[in-house]
Amino acid sequence: MSVKNNSVKAWVKSGSPWIWMNAGAVSIAVIMTLGLLAVIATRGLAHFWPADLIEADYQVPGQEIKVMAGEITQLEEIPRARLAASGLPVAAEGGEFMTRELFKVGNRDLYGADFTWVVGEWLSNQRTPQTLSAFERREWGNLYGYLVNVKESGQLVAEGDGAWDVLQQRLARVDELHTQVVRLEKKDIGRINAGLERIRLQTRKLELQGELDAQAQAELDVERAQWDAQYKVLETQLVALYGAFNRDSITVRTADGREVEVSLGKVVRAYQPNAMTSLGKLQFYGAKLWEFVSDDPREANTEGGVFPAIFGTVIMTLIMAVIVTPFGVIAAIYLREYAKQGPLTQTIRIAVNNLAGVPAIVYGVFGLGFFVYVLGGSIDRLFFPESAPAPTFGTPGLLWASLTLAILALPVVIVATEEGLARIPRALREGSLALGATKIETLWRVVLPMASPAMMTGLILAVARAAGEVAPLMLVGVVKLAPSLPLDGNYPYLHMDQKIMHLGFHIYDVGFQSPNVEAARPLVYATALLLVLVIAILNLTAVFMRNRLREKYKALDH
Incomplete structure (x- = not known):
């Protein structure tokens, strides 16, 4: 028994239990992280798959049969007593649980809401007609029904079996016209408005x-007349494009027998998922994913893409990195290399460490009060008095958001850089000085290159x-929706x-401020996954640069 106790004591003294505990904790953290990402990816990416459309008869006991069509997006079992308490005519006999299904019926302009809960036991005669179609619109969400005919300027062009191919051809034409309209409005007319x-x-x-x-006014009038002349030409083109854009229309018959006429200019795409092959669904899935990462949002951010949010997140993070790195490195160099080590320097270090724990909203209030109102207002008064009373820099914007993030991240860069500087052997500094280099030359040519991996670590954090x-x-x-990107072809370009x-704010807005919660829920998961991927790409880029620098100066470190 004593031998066994001694072996246990020796095992504990060796430190192996702590190694296994740390390994277990890390494994659990990794598994939980991967599990969370898997849930987010599954719920977010599944949204873009073209689910089969179901048509079914729905009869609430004691009421007439209704024909419903759409997608089943959620299924759950709830107690029979709970359904009865909600006012539904649920029979007392039967099992303890009943099925409740969330039916995406679309057609919000007709039904008032495009999601409705139904009792699964009251659905009957479920079928998946091949000609049941989904029409994705620029407003009012999806329209589900059967294509009746295609019209051009009110005149019948095609109906019946041949109407679907004609519709796809004309949708391709409408998509091309929409691209031209967007280019005219955002690029050409935007350039004229800027001028x-x-x-x-x-x-x-x-x-x-x-x-x-008089001479200055005449010159300005001539220039204004030139811009006005260009605008009139583009306005004529835009009117012609809008006329061609809204020329065609379709008639759709819904599951309950109503017929709706829709302009093709309001339709993004039309598809029949029940008739798609696996390859066709995969191609559709890829197209929807590409639209999500490359297009502008629409329908209160519940449809379309998130490209402006991706661009805003990346450009703001890059500007923040450009601002915070030199300031953090300079502060760390002063504290480690030049400042007299004493109570004051130690107090500054403590303050820097404490700043890393300040709630982020406090930095936001500081940024609004100092950067926007004080600094931005002063810049407007000094350099942009002609813009008054409309503010130029005295209002929230990209610069102030980047500066606020830079202040928030500054303590991290300072601490990481200072620790990197402390790791540089003193012998290297003394050797450089002994060879005749000045202190600044030693810092610039010896110390800072060797400390660059630590700087990159601070930047990554x-x-x-x-x-x-x-x-x-x-x-x-x-903001919730920015009409244009901060980078374009108009001076000063950025x-x-x-x-x-911003992707983070987009998640908050779609998840908590959306007027259509059920439609927005999958996009919350998809956008969250996209934000994780963007941050991972930015971090991996910085890690790659750090590893290259570490390999370069490894020999000197030894």
Whole structure:
């Protein structure tokens, strides 16, 4: 017995139990993380798969039979007593549980809501007609029904079996016209509007300076006339495009027998999932995924894509990294290499460490009060008086959001860089100085290159912390919907004063502020997965750079 006790004591003294406990904790954390990602991916990515459309008879006891068509999106079992308590005519006899199904019936303009709960036991004669179609619209959500005919300028073009192929051809034409309309409105007309706005501001500036004489006014009028002439040409093209865009229409008969005429300009795509092959569904799935990451949102962010939010997240994180890295490195160099080590320096270090634990919303309030109102307002008064009373930088925007995130992530970069500087052997510094290098040369050519992996570590932690923040951004520049990207072809090309979208805020808005909760729920999962992937890509890029630097200076480190 004593031998066994001694062996246990020796095993404990060796530290093996702590190694196994740490390994188990790490394994559990990894499994939980992967499980969470799997749930998010499953619920988010499944939304884009073209589910079969079901048509069924639905009869509430004592009422007439209704014909319903759509998708079954959720199924659950609930107590029979609970259904009876909700006012439904549920019979007392039977099993303890009944099935409740969430039916996506679409046709919100006809039914008032495109989701409805039904009792599974009251659904009968379920069928999947091959010609039952889904029409994805730019507004009012999906329309489910049967294609009756296709019209051009009110005249019948096709009906019956041949109407579907004609519809697909004309949808391709409408998609091309929509691309041209978007390019005209966002790029060409946007460029003209930017030019007219510059003329207006230049006129106002000359007025304030007392330099708006007849010659200056004439030059501005000539330039304005040129822009107006270009605008009239584009306006004529736009009117013609809209006329061609709304030329065609279709008639759709819903499951309950009603016929609806819809302009093809309002239809994004039409498909018949029940008639699709596996390859066809896979191609459709890929097209929907691409639309999600490359298109603009629509329908209160519950349809379309999230590209503006992806762009806003990435551009803001990159600007934050460009700002926070030099300031964090300089602060760390001063604290480690130049500051006199004493109570004051130690107090500063404690304050920096404490800043890392300050709630993010506090940084948002600081950014709003100092960056937006004080600094931005001062910039407007000094450099943009002609824009008054409309603010230029005295309002939340990309620059202030990036600066706020930089302040939030600054302590992380300082601490990581200072620890990297502390790891550099003193002998290397002394050897460089002994060879005649100055202190600044030693820092620049020896110390900083060897400490660069630690700087990159700080940057990685900063990106991971800042890219997923939402609370401070709600105050300093992120909005529900931004009409245009902050980067375009109009001077100064990168508009730091412009508001942006962000994936984190998009998740909050779609999940908690959406007027159509059931339609928005899958997009919350999909956007959350996308945010994780964006942060992972940014971090992996920084990790790759850090590893390259670490390999480069490994020999010197030894």
